[in-house]
Amino acid sequence: MLFVLLRLLPGDPANALLGVGATEQQIAAARAQVGSDQPLAVQFIGFLGNIARLDLGTSFVSRASVLGEIGNRMAVTLPLTFFGFLVALALAIPLGIIAAVRSDKWYGAAISVISQLGIAIPVFWLGILLVTLFSINLRWLPSGGFPLKGWANFGEAITGMILPSLTIGLVMGASLLRYVRAATLDVLGSDFLRTARALGASFPEALIRHGVRNGAVPVISILGIELASTFLGAVVIERVFSLPGLGSMLLLAIQQRDYPNVQGVLFVSTLLVLLIGFAADIAQRLIDPRLRGRARTLA
Amino acid sequence: MSSATMTAPREQKRHSLILWAGLVLVGLHIAIALLTFVWLPYDPTAMAGGRLEGPSLLHWLGTDRLGRDLLTQMMIGSRIALIVGIGAVAIGAAIGVTLGLLAAFASKWLDDALAATLDILIAFPTLLIAMLVVAASDTANLWSAIIALGIALSAIVARLTRILAKRVLVMDYITAARTSGSSWPKIVAIHILPNIWPTLSVNFALQFGLAVIAEASLSYLGLGAPPPNASWGRVLQEAQGTVYTAPLGAIAPGIALVSLAIGVNLLADGLRDTIDPTRRAR
Numbered sequence: 001m002l003f004v005l006l007r008l009l010p011g012d013p014a015n016a017l018l019g020v021g022a023t024e025q026q027i028a029a030a031r032a033q034v035g036s037d038q039p040l041a042v043q044f045i046g047f048l049g050n051i052a053r054l055d056l057g058t059s060f061v062s063r064a065s066v067l068g069e070i071g072n073r074m075a076v077t078l079p080l081t082f083f084g085f086l087v088a089l090a091l092a093i094p095l096g097i098i099a100a101v102r103s104d105k106w107y108g109a110a111i112s113v114i115s116q117l118g119i120a121i122p123v124f125w126l127g128i129l130l131v132t133l134f135s136i137n138l139r140w141l142p143s144g145g146f147p148l149k150g151w152a153n154f155g156e157a158i159t160g161m162i163l164p165s166l167t168i169g170l171v172m173g174a175s176l177l178r179y180v181r182a183a184t185l186d187v188l189g190s191d192f193l194r195t196a197r198a199l200g201a202s203f204p205e206a207l208i209r210h211g212v213r214n215g216a217v218p219v220i221s222i223l224g225i226e227l228a229s230t231f232l233g234a235v236v237i238e239r240v241f242s243l244p245g246l247g248s249m250l251l252l253a254i255q256q257r258d259y260p261n262v263q264g265v266l267f268v269s270t271l272l273v274l275l276i277g278f279a280a281d282i283a284q285r286l287i288d289p290r291l292r293g294r295a296r297t298l299a
Numbered sequence: 300m301s302s303a304t305m306t307a308p309r310e311q312k313r314h315s316l317i318l319w320a321g322l323v324l325v326g327l328h329i330a331i332a333l334l335t336f337v338w339l340p341y342d343p344t345a346m347a348g349g350r351l352e353g354p355s356l357l358h359w360l361g362t363d364r365l366g367r368d369l370l371t372q373m374m375i376g377s378r379i380a381l382i383v384g385i386g387a388v389a390i391g392a393a394i395g396v397t398l399g400l401l402a403a404f405a406s407k408w409l410d411d412a413l414a415a416t417l418d419i420l421i422a423f424p425t426l427l428i429a430m431l432v433v434a435a436s437d438t439a440n441l442w443s444a445i446i447a448l449g450i451a452l453s454a455i456v457a458r459l460t461r462i463l464a465k466r467v468l469v470m471d472y473i474t475a476a477r478t479s480g481s482s483w484p485k486i487v488a489i490h491i492l493p494n495i496w497p498t499l500s501v502n503f504a505l506q507f508g509l510a511v512i513a514e515a516s517l518s519y520l521g522l523g524a525p526p527p528n529a530s531w532g533r534v535l536q537e538a539q540g541t542v543y544t545a546p547l548g549a550i551a552p553g554i555a556l557v558s559l560a561i562g563v564n565l566l567a568d569g570l571r572d573t574i575d576p577t578r579r580a581r
Binding site for chain 2: 116117119120121122123124125128129132235236239240250251254255262270273274
């Protein structure tokens, strides 16, 4: 599917390789070189064969192995997604529960209102604001960039990760918070919580023993979607903080019409998105025994 | 029950407040956007003052690094944002509703295939799909961004339409309409669309907010409308380099963007509560 989508794009990669002003002969030669002169079916079979061998081809532009490049970029994007995710969880779960349990108090309402704001804030703007505050005014953290040596330069790599992770975590946390709050509200109004209370459990005890398990099921499926979209949404964040991650690789590849790179990034991301969805599905089954017997459904 | 009836007037007041706040914010942007067609403080492309001037009586928000008036750019940004939002939602709605209805009516096999495809598409952020579509068109302009966003949004609309339409299709009155000889197009027009429209239109408002933010992101990444179009995202991107000397250049477009996004979201919330009273209890 990806393959067809990409080949539908007008603009021959050979043109991108040569630039304006190339002769007909040069174009034909470049086409033969990248293989775009062959019939689509031949290109497609070659593509499938390569994927089966885990070979994503070589970049049209830099002639480097796509998979190797993706591996290098992953060393930035995966930790970024992971740390951002941790920040989001650390914010959303406690605050979401407080917002639901104390929805009649001023701070419960305040949390809900602020999370509304968090949803409307574009992620790149929040990033710029954080840079202005922490790197320019306070001079605590670098405004962006990543050490050339990567994680070998551990201290610098970690400090370079803090602001981007915080940005992702805040935005993701805000939308997650709403789901945690809604799930907690559902649990609060449930019969089983009332029964547990009637049987003598204290309120926190009832909430932890019965509430968490029940509330977690809908939240986990949202978590899966959020995690996947954070991973894919890294494009913008990496641009704000000029990080050499998967997102900036995709952006560059799109601008250069470097199809093997675009294709490779999308292929790996799709795989990851599907894996995350699958993992969320399994986690739900582990938590909720009622789901175990059911056949896998396409929600 | 008693507590619900007791808090009802207060709740209702809160909801109309939300609706009004949304209307005011969105109305403000619409008014500014309309104003730009007849009047602007300065020529948007002219160097109206010195470079990176601070706010003054002549330039309320100061000037950018080329000496262009920032307020003028912000006002044009409102126009662009609204055009993008309306255009993208219209395209997304046209494709999405059609696909969703087709899936709802289709045979089980085709429906399953469509639903699975939509699920995968939805897992990808709007922005990413839009980036690919923009990359597909040779020259980036405002329309390629609008079309790209419309296509990206259509997956979300299609999925919602499918679910809503299926819910209506199992109703007894559909069976009754079928047995009394109504054709499927007629059933869609008379029974299905009017029933799913309220929920859909609230969703369109949310999509509008999404589209505006996504367009700003596209422009920020340099994949949006080219330079003379002062999209908020582009202004932000240009101002990022000079954020130390002229912070207003980076703050103003963000505030404009957030105020429109919040306005649309509030409007959607308010509309939902007006349309669907059962949700008010929450």
